[in-house]
């Protein structure tokens with residue numbers, strides 16, 4: 051079932067991008083090596099990753115190289131992926147839950163071109179390494195899998211303190227009082243916590259992280275997960291991690307519990323995916339050609355496999 | 362609907378690239394730009410890209426401009442991304458601007474400076490009137506200009522180096538004495554920037570800053586959100602030799618030279634608690650290529666940041682975090698562009714919160 | 724002459740790194756590096772994978788030859804400030820030995836301590852681990868690692884996030900005990 055897109059992608063990419071010559075090309079003075087980054091850059095990311103795992107939830111600073119995709123498109127996640135990846139890797143790349151989103155396609159193509167031998171897959175269960183933006187797959191990740199999340203804003207304290215120097219001191223002291231006050235004020239004003247995604251989550255009872263712009267729906271998946279979750283912020287130059295079997299608790303008050311996105315309709319029924327009929331997945335709201343609202347799984351591989359199971 | 366559009370991602374990307382290539386080539390009569398034309402006829406564009414790209418590679422800078430169709434942010438981005446693939450194998454010894462082979466040096470502080478003012482190729486005193494004859498410039502005319510200039514210019518030997526204006530100020534005791542740089546220069550491409558940062562890290566960050574961004578913040582200081590009040594002691598443009606130890610003998614040899622712009626400003630003095638006599642403050646700016654406005658802006662901000670590092674910052678331009686984290690073009694451009702990416706999931710989440718909050722308030 | 728051993732090659736270093744990352748995420752997990760090491764020890768494999776000219780190394784027990792040190796490129800620093808500290812753990816820590824524990828705002832400056840001993844997986848020193856990366860508790864036994872190292876470690880990591888992260892290496896194996904881990908049975912045993 052593993053779809054080996056590698057060769058196809060290389061052929062296509064070689065023609066359209068043109069600048070990426072693999073090391074075997076002798077005709078040009080310039081070329082790119084396996085994994086694109088120079089080995090010293092990978093070493094730095096690797097050292098950073100080890101510290102990130104050793105200090106769960108702490109944002110470890112690193113130099114962060116420029117990648118051939120723009121800042122904000124996943125350069126942090128990509129640097130982690132390229133520092134991890136070996137030729138025996140089975141890689142899945144998703145954006146908004148979908149393998150076919152333009153950004154996911156682009157990153158997958160880039161990896162295929164610069165990391166010959168890597169197998170690409172859409173199947174969550176088969177992947178050894180998953181790079182994702184904005185979603186954690188519906189299918190529970192297993193022991194041994196690694197999830198790399200792309201992070202635009204690594205620091206949950208940025209909403210209460212613009213200075214990084216001061217935020218680092220607050221984190222070091224485990225001082226999240228101002229964040230609690232913010233949540234409390236929200237409740238007084240709106241009777242709800244208004245944070246929709248990037249929900250502040252406390253890791254191993256100490257550091258509070260920004261779990262990247264995943265919906266609240268996905269936050270509980272970080273808690274005592276079997277898989278290793280790595281977070282890469284390229285522009286802000288930070289890497290952090292939630293190791294397997296680690297507590298991840300969204301900040302909440304005893305009287306107003308943390309709640310995931312609500313997909314119940316006006317009649318009080320759980321909305322379903324119009325495509326596969328799932329009643330449990332995170333749904334995208336779409337407007338169909340007649341102007342009516344319809345709902346579909348955001349995780350395309352999950353939706354496909356639900357459909358497959360029905361046949 | 363949205364779902365189908367995403368599904369075609371792979372095809373869509375391919376076609377977009379083809380269209381972009383069509384945009385680059387769709388004048389059916391023109392010749393492709395040569396890298397030489399870009400480097401010389403688009404001298405300042407080329408300089409800007411070299412400097413913002415932070416990689417001194419004139420050939421690839423030209424290629425970057427060609428590929429990006431003249432978008433400075435994109436072109437600098439190509440150089441940066443390429444730089445990420447190159448290891449740092451060695452460090453060159455420190456080199457002072459004094460050793461530059463100059464094409465231009467001026468001082469706004471003194472009329473006469475040792476070695477003299479040297480205007481060089483500058484647009485400072487141009488009247489910005491269109492030269493309509495260039496609308497239709499023939500290759501023959503074009504080639505004749507440089508040829509005859511070379512023939513008419515006497516080959517008298519210019520001194521290769523000039524003394525620095527600052528040296529005389531320093532001898533008079535108007536500037537603080539130079540302290541030896543205690544540490545190795547901070548390499549922002551190899552080490553994370555953690556605040557508070559060293560001056561070396563700040564200078565390296567500014568040296569590859571986006572010209573417009575660094576200018577805007579420096580301008581805020583010039584206008585009144587700050588009080589540096591600089592005087593350009595010296596601005597020089599020229600070729601700085603690069604030295605490396607010889608592989609066998611270990612002796613320093615010149616391996617090449619790089620075009621650089623360097624600016625030193627003196628600014629109003631600051632009472633030092635541990636210093637008996639007050640002196641002028643100094644600001645330093647330097648970057649690859651011929652980029653005078655950028656070098657001046659950098660020198661002003663260097664001075665402003667030193668003030669902000671010593672005392673607490675009173676203005677944005679004196680705040681190292683504010684300045685250094687917002688002047689990089691690759692980062693700000695990338696993040697602005699990223700808003701074009703799909704945000705379906707987060708928007709769905711936003712909708713959920715808004716609806717829920719609306720229900721609460723009903 | 725020094726042949727170019729496998730551990731200096733990018734492909735090998737990627738594999739060793741993945742083993743190290745796996746160990747760090749699953750404290751108590753023992754990785755066998757022998758397929759990647761060629762003639763080198765696990766200690767050298769780990770160092771070759773992680774070190775370069777931008778970090779510092781302390782090797783007061785001289786476990787690494789001059790030749791290899793040169794290849795590692797890391798500059799030498801005293802054990803109080805080095806990023807990586809290598810020790811012969813068959814002997815107890817010297818009086819006053821104190822690695823860098825980092826700073827509250829910058830805990831990653833806390834050293835990575837690499838202790839070389841004899842045996843991982845079996846032995847007379849059982850360690851009962853609890854913390855991030857461990858599903859409940861995990862028991863792992865080791866031998867010829869002097870127990871005093873773990874008593875000192877407990878003091879070094881007592882004020883999280885300050886602390887040190889530990890790699891235990893034998894000739895071919897490696898195991899990690901990051902700072903967030905509690906070794907629960909220490910007082911019982913020693």
Ligand SMILES: [Zn+2]
Pocket residue numbers: 323324325326327328331346347352353354356
């Ligand atoms: Zn579905």
